[in-house]
Amino acid sequence: MKYAFWPGCVSKGACPELYTSMVRTSAALGIELVELYDGNCTGAGVISEHSMETADALNARNFAMAQRLDLPLINICSTCQGVQSMAQSRLKKNPKLAAEVNEALAEEGLFYDAEAGLEVKNFLWVLVEDFGLDRLKEVLKKPLTGLKAGPFYGCYIIRPEPILGFDEHPDRDKYLEYVIEAVGATLITYEGQDKCCGFPILTINKENSLSMAANHLSEAQEGGADCLVTPCPLCHLNLDAQQPDAAKYAKVDGLEVPILHLPQLIGLALGIDAKELRVDRHVVSSQKVLANL
Amino acid sequence: MQERSPAGGVAVSPTTYQKQGEADRQGCETGTARKDLLMDVRLKVKRFDPEAPDTSDRYQQYDLDMPESATVLDSLIEAREYQDGTLAMRCSCRSAICGSCAMRVNGRARLACKTQVRTLVEEGEEVVIEPAGNLPVIKDLVVDMAPFWDKVRAVKPWLQPSGPPPEREYIVPDEAMYGLNEVMNCIMCGACVSDCTVLEVDKTFLGPAALAKAWRFAGDPRDDAQLPRLRELSEPSGVWDCTRCNMCVEVCPKDVKPMDQILKLRAAATHAGITNNHGSRHTLAFVKLVGGETDLIDAAMGTKASGRLDEVRLPVYTHGRFNLIGQMKDLPIGLRMLRAGKMPSPFHKPIGGIKHVKRIFKRFAEKQGAGS
Numbered sequence: 001m002k003y004a005f006w007p008g009c010v011s012k013g014a015c016p017e018l019y020t021s022m023v024r025t026s027a028a029l030g031i032e033l034v035e036l037y038d039g040n041c042t043g044a045g046v047i048s049e050h051s052m053e054t055a056d057a058l059n060a061r062n063f064a065m066a067q068r069l070d071l072p073l074i075n076i077c078s079t080c081q082g083v084q085s086m087a088q089s090r091l092k093k094n095p096k097l098a099a100e101v102n103e104a105l106a107e108e109g110l111f112y113d114a115e116a117g118l119e120v121k122n123f124l125w126v127l128v129e130d131f132g133l134d135r136l137k138e139v140l141k142k143p144l145t146g147l148k149a150g151p152f153y154g155c156y157i158i159r160p161e162p163i164l165g166f167d168e169h170p171d172r173d174k175y176l177e178y179v180i181e182a183v184g185a186t187l188i189t190y191e192g193q194d195k196c197c198g199f200p201i202l203t204i205n206k207e208n209s210l211s212m213a214a215n216h217l218s219e220a221q222e223g224g225a226d227c228l229v230t231p232c233p234l235c236h237l238n239l240d241a242q243q244p245d246a247a248k249y250a251k252v253d254g255l256e257v258p259i260l261h262l263p264q265l266i267g268l269a270l271g272i273d274a275k276e277l278r279v280d281r282h283v284v285s286s287q288k289v290l291a292n293l
Numbered sequence: 294m295q296e297r298s299p300a301g302g303v304a305v306s307p308t309t310y311q312k313q314g315e316a317d318r319q320g321c322e323t324g325t326a327r328k329d330l331l332m333d334v335r336l337k338v339k340r341f342d343p344e345a346p347d348t349s350d351r352y353q354q355y356d357l358d359m360p361e362s363a364t365v366l367d368s369l370i371e372a373r374e375y376q377d378g379t380l381a382m383r384c385s386c387r388s389a390i391c392g393s394c395a396m397r398v399n400g401r402a403r404l405a406c407k408t409q410v411r412t413l414v415e416e417g418e419e420v421v422i423e424p425a426g427n428l429p430v431i432k433d434l435v436v437d438m439a440p441f442w443d444k445v446r447a448v449k450p451w452l453q454p455s456g457p458p459p460e461r462e463y464i465v466p467d468e469a470m471y472g473l474n475e476v477m478n479c480i481m482c483g484a485c486v487s488d489c490t491v492l493e494v495d496k497t498f499l500g501p502a503a504l505a506k507a508w509r510f511a512g513d514p515r516d517d518a519q520l521p522r523l524r525e526l527s528e529p530s531g532v533w534d535c536t537r538c539n540m541c542v543e544v545c546p547k548d549v550k551p552m553d554q555i556l557k558l559r560a561a562a563t564h565a566g567i568t569n570n571h572g573s574r575h576t577l578a579f580v581k582l583v584g585g586e587t588d589l590i591d592a593a594m595g596t597k598a599s600g601r602l603d604e605v606r607l608p609v610y611t612h613g614r615f616n617l618i619g620q621m622k623d624l625p626i627g628l629r630m631l632r633a634g635k636m637p638s639p640f641h642k643p644i645g646g647i648k649h650v651k652r653i654f655k656r657f658a659e660k661q662g663a664g665s
Contacts, residue, residue: 009602013637014630038645046579049556050563054657058584058650082539104656133564148566159539191400196490196538203611204533204571211494212536243629247330258317 001130003074003121004066005033006084010233011076013099014241017278018233022076022123024276025267029131036065040085044234045156045200052090057101059087064110074126076263078232081122082156082164083239085134089163092117094113122157124231124262128175132202133182141271143184148285149231149265150225151176152190152216152239154232154286155196179262180229183269192216199238207249211266213238214249226288227258229265236261241283258286268293325626331358333417334368334410341430352421353377359410363422366394369434381433389546390648392482394432397423402487402544425487427496441483443664448526455517469514476509476554478547484487485541485551497530501541501551504532508554511561523562532558533572571611578610584647586655590614598651600644604637 003120026033039062041047048055062084066073075081091098091114096113105111112118121129127136158164158173166172173194180187198212217239220228230236239246240259247255259282260268267277268289279286336355341348355372363371366384372382384394384406389407396405399413414420428436454463473610492498499507504526507525511522525530532555541551563573581587582603587596594614596606612619623659644650 010604012601013604014635016635040644040646040650041583041602043583044579044602046576047583049559049578050580054654056579057653057657059565061646061649061653104653107652108646155538155540159543161543196492196536196540198311198536199492200538201534201536201624203575203608205495205529207533208491208495208498212490215494239665241626241633241635244629245626278634283629283635 001030002032002034002071004060004069004071004130005035006039006042006066006073006075006080007035008075008077008080008233010237014237014262015233017025017281018236018263021261021267021277021279023029024272025237025263025270028267028270028272029085029136029246031074031126031131032142033192034069034071036062039065042080042087044079044250045083048083048086054098055083056087056090056097057104060091060098060112060114061105061108061110062102062166063088063120064105067113067116067118067243068110072121074121074123076123076231076261077234078122078154078157078230080156081120081125081231082159085163085165088114088117088120109236122231124157124175124179125169127179127262127266128171129169133178136179136182137268140269142182142269142293144269144293145184146267147185147289148188148224148226148292149180149185149260150190150220150228151180151193152197152220152230152232152235152259152267153194154230154235155194157231158194161195176229176231176262180265181281183226185265185266188220188223190216190223190225192219197232197235199234202238202242206245209238210242210246211249212244214246214255215251217243217246217255218251220286221252221255221257225257226292227260227286229260229262233261235259243284256288258282258289260286260289288290318554330360330362332361332411333357334359334363335419336365336368336372337419337421338369338372338433339421340424340433341424342379342427353380353417361411363410363411364406365398365403365408365422368410368420369405369422381431381435383435385633390480392480395425395482395484395546397421397426397487402426402484404482404484406548407546421517427486427492428483428487436483438483439494441481441486441500441502444503445481445506447499448503448507448510449518449522450510452510452516453518454515463515465514472557473509473512475548475550476505476512479505479509479549479551480547482546484544484546485549488540488544490536490538490540491536495530495534498527498534499530501535501555503533505549505551505554505556508558510555511558519561520567521566523558523565523567524526524607526558527567527570527573529563532562533570562609573636574613575607575611578607580654581610582606584650595639597641597643598647598654600647600650601640601641603641605639605641 007019040058043055044188143245236259264277336359337352340351340353357371359368385391388404389404394405424430424434425436431437434532489501492500510516511519584598608623
């Protein structure tokens with residue numbers, strides 16, 4: 001299994017532990033990653049607000065690099081997934097736009113074949129659809145039987161369904177549940193698991209942003225979760241790094257919910273040392289997780 | 294209330310009866326084919342009666358025999374007409390056009406009349422029906438739409454042309470209206486408002502329906518109040534408070550894509566120069582840091598376009614380059630992240646192909662706006 005790897009800006013910035021754990025976990029699973037070192041930001045849905053064509057061209061640039069490698073593209077960020085899928089859909093539907101974008105890419109010797117398209121998959125989708133849950137269960141070295149984990153998806157990997165391949169894969173909004181159970185952990189579900197973490201408005205309306213995070217974290221803690229697992233580093237940032245501030249909006253006392261990146265959860269179940277997966281590089285201590293392994 | 298016969302029986306209620314084709318009807322009357330056309334439907338409906346002694350959450354179960362094609366609304370009407378006349382709900386057209394029957398079905402806002410039971414669950418599995426969210430409940434499935442209409446009115450949902458009216462009608466080219474096609478489909482059912490994740494935490498937010506309606510007029514070429522509209526909508530509780538979660542896009546039964554309309558308003562506001570707010574500054578900073586133009590002050594701050602997001606500088610620029618007080622507010626979180634080893638380096642290295650990224654930005658700079 002070999003993929004062109006788009007790590008996203010955050011795994012190279014505020015969540016370096018995501019990058020490290022992804023590299024380590026993929027290696028253990030036998031997934032080969034060819035990193036797009038020269039890839040650019042997807043725009044996170046912000047650049048498209050300002051100029052849709054710019055955002056589409058930026059994404060096409062990454063797609064073209066993956067196509068040149070003749071590899072499907074893997075990402076580790078729900079936001080990247082949604083933005084990439086949306087750009088793909090626009091470029092496919094609008095050949096005039098694709099031609100214009102390719103004109104811009106040509107100076108760099110790149111070309112994105114929008115008609116042929118490109119498989120773009122978050123690590124979560126790769127785990128379930130390409131690697132397979134049965135195979136995952138077979139390669140586990142340390143099933144996480146003592147751990148109670150809740151899912152947190154991140155909006156862009158589950159909405160809007162029509163552009164995220166739900167026609168072909170209708171269970172994509174259940175994959176985190178599947179994976180949590182496959183690694184042997186006890187699944188904790190709660191109402192806010194597929195809602196917004198609040199990150200996009202953190203600097204615009206902090207109170208609302210923290211209230212959103214606080215609601216989901218409170219529900220998860222009340223439901224008995226030792227931790228949450230997310231395929232989105234932006235959700236991780238709002239739920240983890242902002243958790244001490246969110247606590248004052250929480251419905252429960254003593255809010256303390258560690259937030260694991262998806263590759264960290266898988267890595268732990270594969271028996272990789274927690275330190276190597278940088279589980280200690282979170283604002284909220286992962287002690288609750290480690291104590292239950 | 295009329296008694297119904299047990300499942301598989303031949304008695305058919307008038308409501309159900311009317312929905313059968315002629316062949317079915319014959320089947321009903323002879324009591325043969327009818328049985329095969331029915332399915333078991335189990336509704337679990339959230340009840341609320343403000344006058345009851347106990348107003349805590351209560352769910353009531355209704356077991357029904359319904360035609361295979363039955364919608365959630367058909368089933369609710371059946372329950373009300375033949376099992377429980379106290380069940381309160383709103384409905385009218387049964388054709389997804391009046392917008393009366395928006396409610397939560399299995400946790401998501403839907404039009405009850407547009408949702409077939411068999412598309413939701415296997416036969417006999419429970420369908421959970423709750424009133425629309427984010428609005429006060431009057432009784433059972435009936436919510437108070439007053440806050441919804443107040444917000445729609447607040448965006449002045451009427452055309453405000455300037456100058457003397459034309460002799461005949463206002464004429465605009467077809468293409469100028471294309472961008473409004475989606476929002477003109479809105480039936481004001483409130484499904485988007487029901488599931489809006491921002492309204493869940495802040496009832497002052499104008500919300501997806503009203504903001505989409507605002508674009509209906511701010512984006513209309515005949516309207517001459519675009520600038521004051523955009524100024525007002527850029528205030529707190531307006532366009533920048535949307536968290537872009539796509540929930541309204543997902544639940545809208547008429548494909549209005551309210552969030553996309555909000556993004557068009559944001560783009561129009563920023564391009565119109567209404568930038569003295571955190572939302573607009575955030576967008577402009579994002580663009581600048583990834584591939585946009587920088588000036589001398591930026592250079593002095595060590596800021597350059599890098600092709601990737603500079604997470605250290607983005608919040609600084611969002612507060613405003615000279616807003617030191619605002620920037621200081623982020624200090625505790627910065628220190629917290631530093632302690633955890635999550636603080637990105639302030640020396641942000643551009644990617645190898647940065648000149649190409651900048652070129653892309655320049656090339657498409659003229660074609661701005663999500664609405665373009």
